[in-house]
Amino acid sequence: MHIQVIPVEGLPIIHPGDLLTEMICERVTFEDGDILCLASSVYSKANGYIRKQDEIVASAEAVRIAQKTHEDPRFVQAILDETTDVILEDPFILSETVTGHVGVRAGVDHSNIEDGMIILLPPDPMGAAAGLQNEIARITGKEVRVIITDTCGRSFRRGQTGVAIGWSGMTAIRDFRGDHDLFGHVLEITEEAVVDEVAGFANFIMGESNNGVPAVVFRNCTRWTGHDNLHFNREEDIIRKALCKK
Amino acid sequence: MHIQVIPVEGLPIIHPGDLLTEMICERVTFEDGDILCLASSVYSKANGYIRKQDEIVASAEAVRIAQKTHEDPRFVQAILDETTDVILEDPFILSETVTGHVGVRAGVDHSNIEDGMIILLPPDPMGAAAGLQNEIARITGKEVRVIITDTCGRSFRRGQTGVAIGWSGMTAIRDFRGDHDLFGHVLEITEEAVVDEVAGFANFIMGESNNGVPAVVFRNCTRWTGHDNLHFNREEDIIRKALCKK
Numbered sequence A, B: 001m002h003i004q005v006i007p008v009e010g011l012p013i014i015h016p017g018d019l020l021t022e023m024i025c026e027r028v029t030f031e032d033g034d035i036l037c038l039a040s041s042v043y044s045k046a047n048g049y050i051r052k053q054d055e056i057v058a059s060a061e062a063v064r065i066a067q068k069t070h071e072d073p074r075f076v077q078a079i080l081d082e083t084t085d086v087i088l089e090d091p092f093i094l095s096e097t098v099t100g101h102v103g104v105r106a107g108v109d110h111s112n113i114e115d116g117m118i119i120l121l122p123p124d125p126m127g128a129a130a131g132l133q134n135e136i137a138r139i140t141g142k143e144v145r146v147i148i149t150d151t152c153g154r155s156f157r158r159g160q161t162g163v164a165i166g167w168s169g170m171t172a173i174r175d176f177r178g179d180h181d182l183f184g185h186v187l188e189i190t191e192e193a194v195v196d197e198v199a200g201f202a203n204f205i206m207g208e209s210n211n212g213v214p215a216v217v218f219r220n221c222t223r224w225t226g227h228d229n230l231h232f233n234r235e236e237d238i239i240r241k242a243l244c245k246k
């Protein structure tokens, strides 16, 4: 059975309080085992994880960094408020968030929202994904897997790709440890970050601009086993250690 | 029209001289606009980009690095032979290849090949993708787009994902510069590395072990415009600059 990838079309502009899960369920007929990828931006708008820029008071630290990044100090303050560790201050802020995710501007954004408003990443994206999964089960009776996505840069390669911010009904990593290749050798590549591979393709379908497709459904994907240890911690990550010495 | 993702099943173990394109065309009915993703490992085996480890003579440099990485010095030599710049020597070799691709062990591998044999990345992956595209047009009369993939690590996030090594019939980056979001703001995220997003999902379908699916076809994907400047050069890449100071 071929895999199908279904963009969820026709969603309106989302605002706090909108019944986003209901709106998605009205536009797609879920089947058991489907994977729903949802843009974090839209999840955050529906759930009020947004801020008004002119209600933010910038700290001295935010003012200092804003001079280097040429951004509004209040926008920088919003980023710092989401940040547990600043890895790089300029040319752009690269920081770790409370979930262990490392991203440019801590995933804070002012695209696809009204002027003067800021979108934050969901504070508990794993809980968000689990909540969506439960709601969909309640509304449709179907057991759907969920990934919350964001668009994110990376090193060595230009351009952004979609990554997984939260997930439910699957593990982030497909673990091949102990598995064998076609010739019986024990595998060297053992941890495939499948949740990011699915999120990336969903992001390709969504696009970055005014496509209006914040949700994508994957049908007939395999299941896998593994673990959820997607984020390197500071000691494990060679590249991060090098950056911090800078 | 929904996107379909079709694994190419039933391919045998591939050896130098095998008519890989013919073998793929026998197993899938291509349509105009399809995207074929092909694992670089299989392309390299078919085209003889493999080496016998015991025919390699390790240099003093290879011996020195092999002591740190706990690998066979001849395997390290094969990696150095594919490398134009060593970024990191241990705990694993991270290096740039002639195409500008940065990868662990320069993409050199001894999985999914006979004992004592080594698989290299295709030396001209852009040419490889264009050649495949032409051959498929000749065999089937269809205009198919092609991506050559490899499995690759990344920073900040654990686990490997599929990335694009070569491509034809598309640009690597989808360029959103000058485009607007749903509220008319000029976009901040402007360069989406769509070729990696597609390669990543193909890699998810392939898996890393004995699945025997080195080729995946994507049907009904959009087309995009942009550029092919996928690899940061040394000066552009903040993270690489930090690593090199190490």
Ligand SMILES: Nc1nc2c(ncn2[C@@H]2O[C@H](COP(=O)(O)OP(=O)(O)O)[C@@H](O)[C@H]2O)c(=O)[nH]1
Residues within 6 Å of the ligand: A010, A011, A012, A013, A014, A015, A039, A040, A041, A042, A045, A109, A111, A112, A149, A150, A151, A206, A207, A208, A209, A210, A211, A212, A213, A214, A215, B182
């Ligand atoms: N229908 C609808 N689409 C939206 C809305 N906000 C964003 N999108 C779309 O969702 C996709 C991803 O948007 P983006 O801002 O890049 O989200 P992010 O990657 O999570 O930061 C794009 O297709 C946007 O056009 C919204 O409120 N309603």
Ligand SMILES: Nc1nc2c(ncn2[C@@H]2O[C@H](COP(=O)(O)OP(=O)(O)O)[C@@H](O)[C@H]2O)c(=O)[nH]1
Residues within 6 Å of the ligand: A182, B010, B011, B012, B013, B014, B015, B039, B040, B041, B042, B045, B109, B111, B112, B149, B150, B151, B206, B207, B208, B209, B210, B211, B212, B213, B214, B215
């Ligand atoms: N049928 C077939 N499948 C292969 C062969 N070599 C590798 N594969 C499959 O191709 C996929 C990717 O293999 P992998 O070694 O990870 O390739 P890489 O990611 O390009 O290094 C997996 O499903 C393998 O089982 C081969 O010679 N024949």
Ligand SMILES: [Mn+2]
Residues within 6 Å of the ligand: A041, A107, A109, A150, A151
């Ligand atoms: Mn975002």
Ligand SMILES: [Mn+2]
Residues within 6 Å of the ligand: A150, A151, A207, A208, B189
């Ligand atoms: Mn996005």
Ligand SMILES: [Mn+2]
Residues within 6 Å of the ligand: B041, B107, B109, B150, B151
């Ligand atoms: Mn490989």
Ligand SMILES: [Mn+2]
Residues within 6 Å of the ligand: A189, B150, B151, B207, B208
């Ligand atoms: Mn692989």
